[in-house]
Amino acid sequence: MREITLGQYYPVKSVLHRMDPRMKLIIMVLYIVMIFFIKTFIGFGIVLIFLALTIALSHVPLLKVLKSLKVIIILVIFTVVMSVLFYNGTAEDLIWSAGILKIYKEGLLNAGRMALRLVFLVLGPTMLTFTTTPVELTDGLESLLKPLSYIKFPVHELAIIMSIALRLIPTLVEETDKIQSAQKARCADFESGNIFKRAKAMIPVLIPLFVSSFRRADDLADAMDSRCYRGAKGRTRMKKLKVHFRDFAALFVMCVFFFAVLWLRYNFFPALIDLSAIPWII
Amino acid sequence: MPIKIEHLNYVYNQKTSFATAALNDISLEIREGDFLGVIGHTGSGKSTLISHLNALTRIQSGVIFVDDMDLRPKKIDFKKLRSKVGMVFQYPEYQLFAETVYKDVAFGPENIKLPEEEIAKRVEEAIGLVGLDFSSIKDRSPFELSGGQMRRVALAGVIAMKPEYLVLDEPTAGLDPRGKTEIMQLVKNIAATCKSVIMISHNMDEVAEYCNRIAVLSQGKLYGVYEPRELFRSRELLKSLKIDVPAVTALAAGLNERGFNVDPSIINEEELIEAVRAEYFGRKAQ
Numbered sequence: 001m002r003e004i005t006l007g008q009y010y011p012v013k014s015v016l017h018r019m020d021p022r023m024k025l026i027i028m029v030l031y032i033v034m035i036f037f038i039k040t041f042i043g044f045g046i047v048l049i050f051l052a053l054t055i056a057l058s059h060v061p062l063l064k065v066l067k068s069l070k071v072i073i074i075l076v077i078f079t080v081v082m083s084v085l086f087y088n089g090t091a092e093d094l095i096w097s098a099g100i101l102k103i104y105k106e107g108l109l110n111a112g113r114m115a116l117r118l119v120f121l122v123l124g125p126t127m128l129t130f131t132t133t134p135v136e137l138t139d140g141l142e143s144l145l146k147p148l149s150y151i152k153f154p155v156h157e158l159a160i161i162m163s164i165a166l167r168l169i170p171t172l173v174e175e176t177d178k179i180q181s182a183q184k185a186r187c188a189d190f191e192s193g194n195i196f197k198r199a200k201a202m203i204p205v206l207i208p209l210f211v212s213s214f215r216r217a218d219d220l221a222d223a224m225d226s227r228c229y230r231g232a233k234g235r236t237r238m239k240k241l242k243v244h245f246r247d248f249a250a251l252f253v254m255c256v257f258f259f260a261v262l263w264l265r266y267n268f269f270p271a272l273i274d275l276s277a278i279p280w281i282i
Numbered sequence: 283m284p285i286k287i288e289h290l291n292y293v294y295n296q297k298t299s300f301a302t303a304a305l306n307d308i309s310l311e312i313r314e315g316d317f318l319g320v321i322g323h324t325g326s327g328k329s330t331l332i333s334h335l336n337a338l339t340r341i342q343s344g345v346i347f348v349d350d351m352d353l354r355p356k357k358i359d360f361k362k363l364r365s366k367v368g369m370v371f372q373y374p375e376y377q378l379f380a381e382t383v384y385k386d387v388a389f390g391p392e393n394i395k396l397p398e399e400e401i402a403k404r405v406e407e408a409i410g411l412v413g414l415d416f417s418s419i420k421d422r423s424p425f426e427l428s429g430g431q432m433r434r435v436a437l438a439g440v441i442a443m444k445p446e447y448l449v450l451d452e453p454t455a456g457l458d459p460r461g462k463t464e465i466m467q468l469v470k471n472i473a474a475t476c477k478s479v480i481m482i483s484h485n486m487d488e489v490a491e492y493c494n495r496i497a498v499l500s501q502g503k504l505y506g507v508y509e510p511r512e513l514f515r516s517r518e519l520l521k522s523l524k525i526d527v528p529a530v531t532a533l534a535a536g537l538n539e540r541g542f543n544v545d546p547s548i549i550n551e552e553e554l555i556e557a558v559r560a561e562y563f564g565r566k567a568q
């Protein structure tokens with residue numbers, strides 16, 4: 001458990017790892033918005049190119065990326081089955097039927113698009129967490145949300161709460177492990193019995209865990225106090241976030257893809273190329 | 283043979299990119315009456331090794347027998363094993379949870395389903411053994427005790443199960459010198475009620491004073507098992523393993539170097555005092 005970091009940061013060196021977290025966050029927001037503009041398989045093809053580019057640049061093994069889809073596989077299957085079964089199409093679209101079960105061509109295509117949308121929605125943020133440490137993420141978020149502090153929104157406080165929480169999660173996991181071992185050594189039984197018995201068996205773990213969390217919080221507060229922490233006011237940073245050329249390049253690439261997707265959807269230049277006339281765009 | 287370990291290997295996070303080998307082909311026998319010290323640098327695998335003894339860590343490869351219990355099968359009688367091998371972790375005071383000291387110490391015996399009177403008897407006995415006053419402490423909350431008292435209560439919680447083997451992971455970590463001696467004295471008393479004791483320690487003074495055998499681990503390998511005198515005499519070995527010598531031994535060696543007739547392999551206070559006195563009166567007589 002020692003190596004756990006929240007999320008799934010994959011520690012290698014790559015241009016994506018070096019990018020400014022703020023720009024990565026902006027790009028991710030654009031990416032998600034982009035997904036919702038897609039209506040056609042060609043559109044998903046465009047996103048696929050973007051993702052392939054991202055994965056190749058990130059030096060994260062493809063298998064590792066695909067593994068992150070494990071958590072949504074059930075959801076995807078469920079969505080596909082449901083939308084295929086309950087699609088109401090026209091008679092000439094019908095390709096198979098048995099009793100009340102009717103499968104339409106458009107229903108299949110629709111399900112396919114939905115599945116792809118889910119998959120791409122997961123893969124984007126996954127790439128962000130693979131290449132960005134939680135600390136960078138909170139820093140980036142804080143910096144992006146800074147304007148909100150003018151309307152008295154406690155941006156810095158939220159960011160520090162988040163980074164402390166992120167920092168402490170692995171520690172707490174380790175601590176839970178240790179306490180559980182200690183109670184097991186006194187013959188505590190966490191594995192057998194019904195759910196109530198098991199919940200009750202966790203009490204000897206949870207109480208020491210709470211006690212030590214409070215102690216830790218106290219210690220941390222003291223340590224921060226004694227180093228003159230007093231919130232955001234007048235606070236400077238050791239690692240200043242800096243936007244480089246590569247960040248703008250990435251943003252530019254993102255915009256190009258976004259534009260391509262929008263064009264595909266809204267057929268901006270019917271006089272030049274009429275996309276709606278091309279039959280294989282479905 | 284009470285505890286027998288043969289060719290034990292252990293890898294954390296096996297088959298992942300984080301795999302770390304923690305134990306490498308360890309073979310070790312612990313005899314009845316042993317007070318075995320386990321020493322070695324941080325990360326040398328001491329904790330991993332001892333957590334095998336009560337099956338908190340399961341064997342990946344190798345053999346362990348505790349008395350006649352084979353620890354290799356997936357399903358073993360955990361309750362029997364864990365009441366036989368009592369384990370006191372580092373900073374055991376952080377495992378206390380009950381409202382009263384009594385309930386906390388009774389936790390182990392209750393888990394092995396002992397009858398009520400037997401539990402009461404054992405709890406009283408255990409609290410006495412760790413040097414606390416039963417009647418005045420039994421109804422107090424463990425969280426309002428001092429650090430040293432909490433550690434004693436935690437220790438009582440383990441010995442209330444009457445383990446035949448007592449395993450301790452740095453029992454004196456984080457205590458002041460006086461607290462250290464007190465706890466070690468208790469451990470020594472408790473040791474008399476057990477078949478053998480196994481103790482991890484970074485404190486060579488303690489190891490030299492209380493252990494009759496010392497297992498030296500280095501990077502997951504068992505470097506050797508030595509008698510204290512034998513270990514602390516071989517300076518080359520200690521230097522190559524970067525192990526300190528006990529303070530008394532260092533003092534004796536220093537005296538010896540400066541031409542006093544004091545044996546440099548002395549490992550306890552009484553011997554040193556005796557040797558210095560003999561030398562002093564010897565010189566005076568000349």
Ligand SMILES: Nc1ncnc2c1ncn2[C@@H]1O[C@H](COP(=O)(O)OP(=O)(O)OP(=O)(O)O)[C@@H](O)[C@H]1O
Pocket residue numbers: 001002003294295302303304322323324325326327328329330331
């Ligand atoms: N839960 C764990 N997950 C992954 N690796 C671990 C875990 N526990 C220990 N290790 C690794 O196994 C090796 C041996 O660790 P172990 O805790 O047994 O050492 P130790 O001798 O007890 O050290 P210390 O004196 O600091 O207590 C170390 O390299 C450590 O990083």
Ligand SMILES: [Mg+2]
Pocket residue numbers: 328329330451
């Ligand atoms: Mg250890």
